[in-house]
Amino acid sequence: MQQQLDYQKKKIKRLQAKNLFLKKKVAGLQEILESLDEKALIDKEEKMVLEKxxxxxxxxxxxxxxxxxxxxxxxxxxxxxxxxxxxxxxxxxxxxxxxxxxxxxxxxxxxxxxxxxxxNIDGRPGFTKEALAALKYKADANPHSKIYCTLVFDEMKIKTQSHDNPSGDRRFGYIDYGFDLITDNTDEATDVLVFLLVGINTPWKVPIGYFLVKGTSAKLKAQLVTKAFELVHETGIEIKALTCDGAKANLAMATELGCCLDANKLQTTIVDPTTGQRVHFFLDPSHMLKLIRNTFCDYKCFFDENNEYKIQWSFVEALHKIQEDELFYMANKLKANHIYYKTKIMNVRLAAQLFSASVADALLFCEKELDLPEFNGSTATSKFISLINDVFDILDSRSRQNGYKKALNCENFEKAFRKMDEVQKLLLSLSTNVKKRNGESRKIKLLDSPRYTGFLGILIGIESTKSIFQDLVVQNKQNDLKYMPLHRISQDHIELFFSVVRSHGGYSDNPTSSQFEAIYKKILVNTELTQTGKGTNCIPLEKITILNCSSALEKINASTVRQYNSNDATDEVDFTNFTDDLIDEIEALTFLSPFAEKVVEYIAGFVIFSTKKKIKCNTCIKGLLGPIDEKSLVHQKSKGKLLYASKEVILLCRICEKEIRRHLSDDNKPTRSCTTHEVVTRSLKKFIGKDLFPSISYHSHENDFTNHNLELARLIMQKYADTRISFLMKKADPQKCIRQIYRKLIHFKNQ
Incomplete structure (x- = not known):
């Protein structure tokens, strides 16, 4: 109850702040319009248009x-x-x-x-002078406060197509590091290496240069990064973090810059000899999450030194199988795409949804509450998934979030540090069996295996997070940074930059070097590009609004004439036996497994949550809500916000589910007769002559023209049927998605 009150207080505070901001904005616009109107510079019609x-x-x-x-x-x-x-x-x-x-x-x-x-922009390969000049102008405009930023770099595949400029002063498509002279290098560039700056304490990002390359050594990358440190330092802006992916050349580059990447004695701080500034090295957590997922799937089993703590991929497959067989998801997003991920191996969302609290809770519920034999011993796997989820939330934290997703500050950093220490201790102790070339297998530490990068990347992120938080928040004498949003240190920003580049080419998302240069110049000039999710490994969040209007809802709200209190005499009547008899009578029609029963109860809670917001009749609302059930899936998932459905609502949803299953094809797809109207009509026929809501039976005769109990039952069934049929219609076979495979083959041929 206290958690819900705190949540509501925070929500009210955010809304009040937003309302105040909008009032100030409207007041400023109104003053300008009033001034123009008084000076007769605009007509009344023009003023009305400008106001809107x-x-x-x-x-x-x-x-x-x-x-x-x-x-x-x-x-x-x-x-x-x-x-x-x-x-x-x-x-x-x-x-x-x-x-x-x-x-x-x-x-x-x-x-x-x-x-x-x-x-006016020189978009040639190399570090861009115009971008550095803009950074210097930004730093000079804020002389009293320091600007901290992250340097992110990554490579993007380009089309190998070389040609000479007609004037003869340039050659396109060849390796180019930004030198002005024409070379005889005949090697064609296959990648473009881009450097991007992202603000930490101010919201901005800008590319500062790119290079046409064909594979880059660790020493060359170290030289380019050191040069970037020097040029950005001259502008007055401080680089506090360096982020890249987990390629072997990048790890070797970090060692070249002075880092120690031994898991037992990590040292992830870079001291630039030319500027003296301290930079904290990060490996992108999204890439590390994908690597951990890939290793978990390939090695199948992790365990500790005593073979007591077993983490098995088979439990994840078992959860997917039972959800597919039962046609239900136990409040998680685990689908076939998450198991057969290799057709979409670069998709970060699939890895994040697999290592989620919802999957961990589902495994625990199947073992503890449902007591399913195929999930015996899944506690360790559930804990491992939960820990990876928590540490990823910390390493990708943002402002205006809750829990571990909230940006680190002086109030929550101790809790986050304890969780990171727990993850660090676990990753250092895990081992696995690795097969040799002769077919034999031997037990080795995960961090000593060939697939160590993802686990090492998490450990590097933990160490760098602690050091950068101490540097910028705790020990910051100016105290101009109150919190640390670690999302601004991730590679998502450069992935979205690549997405904008690819989207400019239309159907061809693999530009040539000359095309990339033209797009790069446009992006430097442009400041209002919308981030697009197409062609990138990360996507911006979207707000989706679903409008729904029901005739049953209109009938209930239009005929609400009386409000009942909780002390009505009818509340004292016990209808438990009546409801149980009705359940036993309906139960013979179709069988639902215990797994399906629990999920139906959970969906029933969602149904009353959606319905309760639209109904104005207090008596109908009272018939929807039920008592707390500690053995239900709702209780497992609830954090003080979920609702428990009454027995009557659960019964209506159960009958509706059974009716839907009677009209599925052999491949579990809804037939033409399986529509919301047909399902609701057939389900209601089973209740002819019976009381739909015994606890509020008097309410069916309260209104002269509308039976609220009947309309309430219809409204519940409509919402449930819409939800379930929509889910069943969207199911697809991800193993047939071979477009991504051919796309990668075309981009990376002969590599």
Whole structure:
């Protein structure tokens, strides 16, 4: 109860802060409009329009009005907002930009003007002077506060296509490290190495350079990183973290820069000899999570030194199998894609959903509550999955989150450090059996196995997190950083940058070196690009709103005439035996396993959660809620926010489920007759002559024209049937998804 109150208080506080911000914003806009109105600079109609639109639309409309009055366009400079809008639209589609420009009376800049803006940027390989100059300007604009950032670098595959410039002063498609002279190097570049800066205490990111390469050695990467440290330090901005993926060359580069990557004596702080600044080395946690998933699947079993603590992949497969057989997910997202992940091996979301608290809870519930024999001994596996989930949340923490996902601060860092120490101790003790070339297997430490990178990366992240938190938050004398959002140290930002580059090519997401240079220049000029999830390994979160309107809901709310209190006389009547008799009578129709029964109860809780928000009748709401059941899946998953359904609601959902299963095809797909209307109609026929809600039976006669009990039952069944049928229709066979395989073969052929 206390947790729920704290959650509501925090929610109210956030809403109040958001409301205050919006009021100030509206007040500022209103003052500007009132001033324009008093000076007779705009008409009343123009004022009404400007009150409803944003800055970009306002600037465009102003230019259109001036053109209509004078017959020609104004020579005034374009505003920054309109420049951003024009550059963004032209970046995504030049044809769409020409159409929009023509539609709005050529009030937008001409394509030639946009080209002139681009031509001012030197987008050649090497470190970009314009980006460094922008960083220096940003640092000079804030002389009293330091700006901390993360240096992230990664490689992107490009198409090997070489050609010479007609003027003869440049060669495209060859290895290029940014030197101005023309070389005779005939090796074609296969990758582009990009360096990106991401703000830690301020929200910004900017690419500072790229290089055309064909494989890079650890020594070369160390030299480029050291040069980046030096150039960024000259701008007045401090680099506090260095992030990359777990390639062997990157690990060797870290050793070259002074790190010690021995798991038993880690030292992950880099001291730059030219600037003297301390930089903390990180391996991207998302990549490490995928590597741990791959190792877990291939090695099948981990155990401690005494062979007592066994972690087995077979339990994950057993959970997937029982969920597929029962046509239910036990409050988790484990699907065939998570088991047969190799067709989508780069997808981070699949690895994160496998190592999740929901999967750990499901394994524990199957062993402890359902007592299923195939899950005996799964406690260790459940704990391992839970620990990996918690440490990943810490290493990818953000502001405005809860639990371990919340950014580290002076209030929660001790709890997070204890959890990281627990994970560190576990990873150092785990062993596995590795097969030799002769077929024999031997027991070795996971950190000594050929697949050690993912586990070492987590240990490096733990050590670097502790040191950077002490450096920037605890020991920071200026105290200008109150919390540490570790998501700003991840590689997600450069992956989204690559996504923008790939999306510019349309169907061809593998650009040539000259195409990459052109896109790079556009991105440097452009500041308003929307992050797209297509063509990248990480995606931005989306808010999805589902609108639902039910005739049963309208009937209940339209005929609500009386409110009942909890002390009604009918509350004292015991209807337990009546409900149990009805359950026994219905039970003979179709059989549901104990696993399915528990999941139906859980879905029933979701049904009343959705229904309760829309119903205005207090008596109907009272018939939906049931007592706390400590053996239910709801209790296992609840953190004070989930609702328990009454026996009547669970019975309605159970009958609805059985009716759905009677109309499934051999491959467990809904047939044409399995629609929400048909399922609800057939299910309600089973209750003819019976009381649907014995605890509020008096309520069925309260209204002259509407039977609330009947409409409430229909509303519950509609919601349940919609949920289940939608789920069954979306099921697909991921093993047939071979598009990703061919895509990678094309990009990485002969590699």
């Amino acid at each position: 639109i944003g800055v970009e639309e306002a600037e465009l409309i102003k230019r259109q009005l001036k053109k209509c009055k004078s017959g020609k366009l104004s020579r005034a400079k374009y505003s920054p907002e309109l420049r951003c809008f024009a550059l963004t639209l032209n970046f995504y589609s030049p044809k769409a930009y020409k159409y929009v420009r023509k539609t709005f009376g050529t009030c937008l800049p001409a394509p030639r003007t946009l080209t002139k803006w681009y031509s």
